[in-house]
Structure formats: C-alpha cells, structure tokens
Amino acid sequence: MKTLLISGGSASGKTWLTRRIMKSIPDATILAQDSFYHDRPSGSAEDRHDFDFDQPYAIDWAEMETALTRLRAQKVADIPLYDFSVSLRAGSERLIPTGDTLIVDGTLVLSQPQLVELADVCVYVRCHEALRRSRRERRDVEERGRELEFVRRQLAEQVFPAHEQFVKPSAQHADLILDAEYIVSDPDSAVRQVLALLEKTG
Template identity: 30%
Template sequence: MPKEKTSIDYVLEKASRPHFSGLRSPTATATSTAFSDANGPRQPFVMGVSGGTASGKTTVCDMIIQQLHDHRVVLVNQDSFYLGLTTEELKRVHEYNFDNPDAFDTEQLLGCIEKLKDGQSVQVNASDDIILEGILVFHDQCVRNLMNMKIFVDTDADVRLARRIRQDMVERGRDVSSVLEQYAKFVKPAFDGFVLPSKKYANVIIPRGGENHVAIDLIVQHLQIRGMHTLIRDREISKHDFVFYSDRLIRLVVEHGLGHFPFTEKQVITPTASVYTGVDFAKSCVVFPLFEAYIEKLPKDISERHVLLLDLVLATGSLDGYITILVTEKVSELGNSANHAIELLVQKGVPESHIIFLNLISAPEGIHCVCKRFPSLKIVTSEIDVALNGEFRVIPGMGEFGDRYFGTDD
C-alpha cells in the first residue's frame, strides 16, 4: 500500500476507512475452540509493529504472516485510520502533516482492535493473531495496552531516507527536491518527536528490518508455541492431538535447555569430503525427572556434571517450606519436591549454575520462589501462566496432564 499522502485522491481514499489483510488457514472458522477456555473467551494475540518511515515494517509483517502457516492472522494498518480532512485542509493538502498523532482517528482504531480481540468480525473473520502496524502505534497508551507484544523495526536513518526517495520517485513520480522537502518538514521531525521516543515501549527491537531473519524466526517461534498451547489447553482436543502437540512443546523446552550447556567448536568431515565447522556439546551431563527413585540414584561424579531437572508444572514455591511441582497441577506435600531435589544436588557438589530446571508451564509464584532461593539456577519453561487459584492450581493451566496424556481421564 503506498504511503505518500500528498494527493487529494489518496487522502480521500485513506480517510477513516479500515483496511485489513492477512493469511488465514483454509480449515479455520470463526467459531474455532481456540477462542475459549475455562475462564471465558480466549483473546487473540495482538502484536504491534512500529518504526520509522521506510524502516521495513511491512516487510517484517509479511514475513511473519508467511511463516505462520497454521495461524489465522489479520494485519491492521494504522494508515487506514486517518481522520477525514475538511474542505480547507484539502485545499492545502500539501501542507498537511500526516505524520502527526493528531492525523489519526485513534478512537476508531481502538474500537476496531477491541472488537477483534473479543472475537468479533470487523470486515474479516475472527483471528488467532492480530498485527497492528504503523509509525505511531506505540504513541497512545490505550493502544499500547491492547498489545501482547511490541516490536520496533530499527533501521539506519540514511537507509530509510534512501528507500523513501526511491519509492517516491519510482512509484509516485516525484522529484528528489520535493521528497527531501517533505522529509525535512514533516517526516524527520515526526520521527524525532514521536516515533523514536516510542521505541522505549518495545519488547523486541529488530535491527535492519526484514533482513534480520534470526529475529523474525524467534518471533514466529514464540507465536507458534502459543498456538500449540492453545491446542493442548482446549478441553475438547482429541487425545492424539494432545499427545502430539505436548510432545512438540516438551521437545522444544528440552532443546532450549540443552542450549545452555557449554560447548566447543568442532570440525567434522561430511559425506561429500568437505569440512563442516560446528559445535560439540559437553558430554558430562545428567538428565532425570523429579522422582525420589531417580534422585537417590545419582552418578558418583554428579558434582562434575551439568544437570537437567525435569518436571511438567512449576506451581507454587511455598508450602510448609517446600517447592512443590507435580505431574498434575494440584498441590500436595510430597517429599520428592523440587526443593528437595535441588538441595540434594547442591549437597552432592553440583553448582547451582549447572542446574537447569525444565517445565512445560510455570506460575509466577513458583518462579519467584525458586529463583529467590537458588538465584544461580536456570529455569526454562514454554509459557508463564497468570497465577495460582485458591486451590493452588495453575490458571489457566491445562488440567491433569497425566490423565489427558495417557487417556485415563473420563
């Protein structure tokens, strides 16, 4: 979509007309169970993408959408929410500042996003993920509060200006002097005064925009993990799908945990007789689940190893002095608590920094308690839930994992 705002036709086309785009799974429907859980409707994940003009925001959004093959994604452009111009403003349209926050109908934008978050259709069906893109989407606090993730595309000013000149000359037939005049009068002051200061609100900063494939891959992985959580937390999911997506999430957690192990560079010869330079992970490691039978059978050289301590749910960090983490999410005073296991490992000479505690989901209370007592220990989890309820269950949680996994529930 062109971003030049100096022609009357363009202004009339853009003013107060919501625009949406995106890719949606052909099998997805607006009544998908992905939007419900025990506490009511499950809201879509809202991602804000901001940055200066010609920074590569649209490219980043397109790359994210293209990689989210099994997600229903809707892209909302802030440019579609310009306020309508008066007759006098239209006469002096070349002097109108379209890069100022006052040029946008923020109330209409808020209403649109709120409806989409509630699962309502606004020119598009309900979606799993919403991407809100624009130079000033972080400026208004009410808009920011609707976002689950805020991404700032950070591209060098010279690169952005070169792109702007090229776009305006090739796509809009403008000359260099007029592009530079508009840039100096409106674009750069708006970036310095509004866009750049909003960078501080970003959760993720992507240098070089669409060229930064590593950053985009990490963002996509985050969204995919959330998608798998949506599936396994759905009480209507089949046992087969529950096992399949649970295994995928557990594998990701374990792989990330292994990434914390020390490694050295290693070269190998490939079948094509070429040299490949890779890494060799430390072999002095031990992996065991949080059960007494395993804890009491530690290797004699355990103090020289790195340890992966495994359990599914990190629930609460305080119950009669125990850190209680169970296969189910129900708290019980069992002796095979994480506290007991970690204390035993430390007593056996394992440094805290060599212990990596892996969980599928974690409650903030449990994380706080573990880290407070063992500040050098690492915790790897696929998602941090909201809290514990009055029965010490993780909320929203996923129910009795063992029963759901092995099909022993009702």
Template identity: 35%
Template sequence: MKPLIIGIAGGTGSGKTTLVDRLLEQFGDDISVLPHDNYYAAHHDLSLEQRQTLNYDHPASFDTDRMIQDLQALRAGKTIHCPVYDYAIHDRTEETRELKPNKVILVEGILIFENKTLRDLMDIKLFVDTDADVRILRRIVRDVKERGRSLDSVVEQYLATVKPMHEQFVEPSKRYADLIVPEGGKNSVALMMIIQRIAYHIEHGDVVAEQ
C-alpha cells in the same frame, strides 16, 4: 481463542512492511493486518493542494480512537470494517475493508506506541530500528515509484515534517518496545524468534509456556 496482538512500530522506511510480509508468508490465513495508515483522518473538505501541505507524521493526523475501537472489537471476536486510505489523493476513500477476527493480529505503523490506550491492547510490541540514511532512501524509492510523488516533494516533506516528527514522537516510543529488531524482516535471528512465538500461540492458544 483470544488473538495474539502484535504491534510493529518503527520509523518510515525502517522495514516494518517487510517484517509483516515475512510473517504473512509464514502463517498466511492465521494472521490479519491492521495498518495505522488506514486510519488517517479524512479531509474531504480540503482541496488536494491543501491536503498536500498537512503534517501526516503527527499523532493528531490519525483517527486513533476509531482504531482502538476496531482493535477492541477484533479482540472480542467481532468483524470490523477498516477505513481505506488513498496516498495519491492524500485522503480517506469512501470504501471500507472487511477484516475478520483471527488468531494473530498485526498492528503496524510509525506511531502505534505513542498512544497508551492503543499500545496497552498489544501483547507483544516490536520496534523495527534502521539507520536514518537507509530509511530516507527507502522512502524516496517507495513514494516516487509506488505513490506517484515527485522527488522534490518527498525530500521537502521529509525535512519539514517526517524527520522532526520522528525525533519528537517515533524515536522516543522505542522505549515501550518489548523487542527492538534491527533491519526488521531482514534480521533472520529475530524473525525466527517471532515466528516461534506466533507458532506457539497458534498451536496452544492462551497457554503461556513455562519460563
């Protein structure tokens, strides 16, 4: 069965992960997740202080070419070894994570629609749209509680790079979406539509329903 590849994009703190989690709860082992964040470029030659000053919200901060190769391999039915990124040290680790081909592959990240070659691999493109004030509050809570960042560093990074990069790259990429989902996984109507589409693919494979 050819996998159904679904891209889930949106700004930081928009609710992408919540949507992914809802789909995993529904379909479990039939879904594999490929996060763009895992493909941040390695910076082993830089000190922690130097890595902390980098712009992680620009497309150039990702090794998207490797992600494209891995996604092509998954689509061809091959197992890949996905990089692992450590937010605490702002760098890629030496570890990899084995990811096997599956019926459905979710590609998740803020900038996955910015690269044409990457987005052309996706069968369905979803953009999770949430107000900026809600997104920054969620990012602060996440980065302080889960990633060990200080409040000052989160706010400084948001103003210096996250906000301007969102306006320059993320928001414009919304025009490539097949479906814009306000509030992500909390949008029960959109969630049900997505679930029904995935369920149809899992049951019928490559057969497309009559319009």
C-alpha cells in the same frame, strides 16, 4: 486473539517484517495505521499533501482503537480505505478477523498507551536515517506519484522531526527491538524471535 504491534520509522521495514511473519502465520489479520488518517475533503489537493501526516493528530486513534478491540474479540470491523494519491478517504471495507493473531503495523502505534495496553507483544524496527530516506524517496515517487523535491522537503520538515519527537521515544515500550539490517540479512531468525515472544503469551 493475540495482538502484535510492529512500529518503527517511516520506511524502516515494518511492513516488510509483517509480510515475513505472515509466511509463518498466513491466517493472521492485519490492521494498518495508514488506514486511519483523518479525512480532509476541504481545501486544495496541494493543501492536503502539505498536511503533516507524521503527527499523532493526523490519525483517528479512537476509530483505530475501536477496530482493534473488535478484531481482538473476533468481531468484524469497518476499516477506512485511504487513497494516498489524493490524500483522501475512499470509502471503507469490512475486515473479517481470521486465525488467532492480529498484527498492527504503524509508525506511531507504540506512542499510543491505549494501543500498547491492548497488545500482547510490541516490536520496534530500528533503521538509520539514510536508509529510511532512500526507501521513502523511492516509494513516494514510484508508488504515490509525488515529485522528488516535494518528498525531500516533507522528509526534512515533517517525517524526520516527528520521528525524533514521537516514533523513536516509543521504542521504550517495545518487548523486542530489531535492526533493519539484521531483518534483511537474516529474516528467518528475526521472525523466530517475534514468534517466540508470541508463544510465551500463552
């Protein structure tokens, strides 16, 4: 199974690009980094929300690597279900691989050598901070029920510092860097570039 890693900053458009690629590869299997946050059942809901989810230590990378490896081998993998409204895991689901393409989506996936080693193609979505800020504020308020003041504090204290420290430098591992504005203005061309790289992997 060919494996495509798609990375970039929070709210840069990674998932949007993934969905556009899915229109060309409808039977692709999707594996999201967001499923693998460590469970933190102890402590208050406020403490859990204040946890820095943008640091690499927030993710169970060993568990994610195991799932990726199983899916690449066309084997069923158990994937955690994460509930962002309460910042806790809510069980798990069995993911059955389909087709011959696995797409792995996440802010930090290119920062993990063990995942990059398993990938056939790595793509990084580059997006300026102002656009990522507006998208993240809207998403967290409308979809995750967060207060705008909390979202803005999280962006300033956690999201953007982690981006500079971990996410942005990981672009060096990308086979292709796509600007967010270009993806939105000409998505078909952006998808063709990704598919062309996958084709070259044989």
